[in-house]
Structure formats: C-alpha cells, structure tokens
Amino acid sequence: MSDEIEFNTAGVTKKFMYVNRKAPxxxxxxxxxxxxxxxxxxxxxxxxxxxxxxxxxxxxKGQDTDAVNMKNFSKTYGIIAMEKEDADEDDDIDMVxxxxxxxxxxxxxxxxxxxxxxxxxxxxxxxxxxIMSEQEIVISG
Amino acid sequence: xxxxxxxxxxxxxxxxxxxxxxxxxxAIEKGHQVMRVFFYYxxxxxxxxxxxxxxxxxxxxxxxxxxxxxxNVDLVVCIAAALxxxxxEENLADGFRISGLGQLTEVGIAADRLVVFGx
Numbered sequence: 001m002s003d004e005i006e007f008n009t010a011g012v013t014k015k016f017m018y019v020n021r022k023a024p025x026x027x028x029x030x031x032x033x034x035x036x037x038x039x040x041x042x043x044x045x046x047x048x049x050x051x052x053x054x055x056x057x058x059x060x061k062g063q064d065t066d067a068v069n070m071k072n073f074s075k076t077y078g079i080i081a082m083e084k085e086d087a088d089e090d091d092d093i094d095m096v097x098x099x100x101x102x103x104x105x106x107x108x109x110x111x112x113x114x115x116x117x118x119x120x121x122x123x124x125x126x127x128x129x130x131i132m133s134e135q136e137i138v139i140s141g
Numbered sequence: 142x143x144x145x146x147x148x149x150x151x152x153x154x155x156x157x158x159x160x161x162x163x164x165x166x167x168a169i170e171k172g173h174q175v176m177r178v179f180f181y182y183x184x185x186x187x188x189x190x191x192x193x194x195x196x197x198x199x200x201x202x203x204x205x206x207x208x209x210x211x212x213n214v215d216l217v218v219c220i221a222a223a224l225x226x227x228x229x230e231e232n233l234a235d236g237f238r239i240s241g242l243g244q245l246t247e248v249g250i251a252a253d254r255l256v257v258f259g260x
Contacts, residue, residue: 004240005215007176007251014250032182035221039242043250139147139248139257141182 005045009043009132013094017048017132020055025070027030029141034076036139039134044095048082051120052102056109059116060103061136072115081118101127143174145252147245148215149259151183152201153194158187160203161258169212177248178205180237182259185223188216190234202234209236217244 018037024030037049051059058074064070084097100122101113113122123131132138146165150157165175172229180187180206192202209216216237223239249255 004238005177007247009247011252012250016246016249028182032222034182036242036245042243043246044244046252062200123247133168137158137255139249140259 013045014136015046015048015134017138019048019134019138020049020051020058021053021140022058023054024058024063024074025065025068027069031071031073033101033105033139033141034073034080035137036056037080038083041096044093046096048100048135050100050102050128050132052105052125054105056089056101056105056111056116059120060111061115061117077118100128102129104122142168143251144168145176145246145251145255147186147255147257147259148178148180148187152192154183155259157186157258157260158201159199161256162201162208164256164258165208165214169208169214174175175212176252177189177217179245179257180216180218181214181222182246183226184219184259185218185226185228186216186225188218188228188234188237188239190230191226191232192224200217205235206234206236219245 018033020033022029059077063072063074074117087095087097099120101122103124148161150159153159166224208214218237218239219242220239
C-alpha cells in the first residue's frame with residue numbers, strides 16, 4: 001500500500017449529481033450511493049440527489065425490512081435533508097443541495113410527494129434532463 | 142486533460158472493469174493524466190489478489206497492478222465497500238491502496254472529467 005495521496009481542492013465548488021435508480025434492497029446500489037452522498041457533504045460541494053425509476057422507492061415512507069433481514073436505511077435520508085437545510089441556511093457556505101424526484105417515475109408507481117420520508121422537488125423528466133446537463137459530475141447507482 | 146475514473150462493477154462478471162482499464166491505458170498513451178481510479182461497489186473486487194482467472198484469460202487484477210507500477214496511476218479501493226466484500230490489506234493486490242469515499246469526491250473536484258464505468 002502506497003502513501004495516502006491527496007489533491008488540493010480548496011476553493012473549488014463543483015456541481016455533483018447522484019442519481020438513484022434502483023429499489024432499495026434488491027441490490028446494494030441505493031445504500032452505497034447514500035454512503036457516497038453523506039461523505040461528500042464534508043467537501044461543501046453543490047449536490048443534486050435525484051430519485052428516478054424504482055429509485056423513488058428508496059425514500060418511501062413506512063419501510064419494514066424485518067422479513068428480508070436487511071437494515072432499513074430509509075431514515076438515513078433524513079441526514080441528507082439536514083445537510084440541505086444547513087446549506088440553505090448558512091449564507092457563508094456557497095453550497096446548494098437539491099433533492100429531486102422525477103415526476104413520471106413517481107406517478108407511474110402510484111406515489112405522491114407526501115409519500116416520501118423527506119421533502120422533495122417533483123420535476124418532470126424534460127426539466128430534469130436540463131438540470132442533469134448542467135452538472136459537472138454525475139454518479140449513479 | 143486530467144481524468145478521474147470510477148469503476149462500479151466487478152471484474153469478469155461485467156465488462157465495465159475491462160472498459161475502464163482500456164480507457165485508462167489509451168488515455169495515458171495519448172498523453173492525458175489519470176489522477177486516480179476509484180473502485181466502488183463490486184468494483185473493489187478488481188483489487189483481490191486471490192483472484193485466479195484461467196491461464197488463457199486476461200488477468201485484470203494483475204493488469205491494473207502493472208498499470209499502476211508503469212505509469213504511477215493511483216488505484217484506490219473504497220474501504221466501506223471493500224470491507225463488506227472481504228477485501229482487506231491481507232489480500233489487497235499490488236498497486237492498490239484502500240482509502241475512504243472522500244477520495245472519490247476529491248478526484249471529482251480535482252479532475253477535469255470524472256468518467257464512470259458501470260451500468
């Protein structure tokens with residue numbers, strides 16, 4: 001193992017987007033995207049956390065994972081909501097966080113904005129495509 | 142151009158690791174800089190030195206290691222993803238190091254482009 005290598009990122013703020021596309025427990029993608037988002041908060045970057053396709057189920061209220069013996073991590077999304085609040089309230093930090101659900105994915109699954117464990121912006125796919133094109137880094141799972 | 146690379150799928154199961162390897166090799170050959178390759182999700186299995194593919198198959202684990210030695214490419218395995226998949230210092234292949242997810246965000250900020258390989 002070589003020594004730790006670090007890059008100087010001071011003063012650089014980029015636009016990160018995290019695209020959640022998968023249901024929460026069938027594969028590990030949802031959990032590991034969540035872990036990546038939480039770590040990135042320390043770097044004070046712009047972040048859009050997006051839920052599309054079955055990814056919208058990740059933040060559905062009332063998850064009960066006992067029968068599948070999986071850790072219910074849906075409450076952890078509350079930390080993302082807190083990070084967003086901090087970013088909104090702190091004028092000293094140039095950092096914008098958005099939590100977005102794609103409207104078509106939500107409606108196709110019979111869900112509404114108040115079915116989610118956190119407050120979200122519901123945005124149609126054509127507008128989401130524009131937001132996506134404005135990003136500098138897109139990480140999906 | 143300065144590239145960061147994210148590898149999201151395991152070797153052999155999925156072509157993403159091969160594509161990433163070929164991309165990195167070609168980028169270096171063309172004179173670009175690859176600042177870091179970050180291995181996440183099942184991508185951490187690229188760093189398992191116990192991997193033993195058949196003799197007539199490509200050995201991605203060794204190929205990555207060779208790339209790291211020849212071109213000083215920083216190969217970083219996510220510690221959280223690695224530990225739950227049994228990748229630890231004892232079976233970490235040559236050329237790789239284990240570090241935190243912050244190293245992914247960091248290379249995203251520092252590089253001109255972060256290129257993602259996976260589904």
